[in-house]
Amino acid sequence: MNLAELQKWVDETYQKRGWKELGPYIRVGFLMEEVGEVARAVRAIEIGRDRPDEVTPSDQELHQELIGELGDVLANIALLANIYDLSLDEVVESHKQKLQERYQANHNC
Numbered sequence: 001m002n003l004a005e006l007q008k009w010v011d012e013t014y015q016k017r018g019w020k021e022l023g024p025y026i027r028v029g030f031l032m033e034e035v036g037e038v039a040r041a042v043r044a045i046e047i048g049r050d051r052p053d054e055v056t057p058s059d060q061e062l063h064q065e066l067i068g069e070l071g072d073v074l075a076n077i078a079l080l081a082n083i084y085d086l087s088l089d090e091v092v093e094s095h096k097q098k099l100q101e102r103y104q105a106n107h108n109c
Contacts, residue, residue: 003088031076041066
């Protein structure tokens, strides 16, 4: 699935679930929650959780959890882009250009 397909799929899926009505301010809150869940998943992979009340997941389960949480982050970013009528391709290209201008001019990267 490419970025444009992702945006369309997220738009249609979230519309069907009634989740598109939430405004950008609320959506950013959800994005931050999902980023926190990515941080928790990375921590579990890298240093563990050290919780006697939790069963330690397998490496495969930990990686699946990270994949799921990264997907949640991507979906929220796609929703924000849709709200502001931006394509993710445009966002990625702008970011790429910004970094190239910043670092190629200063560091020959």
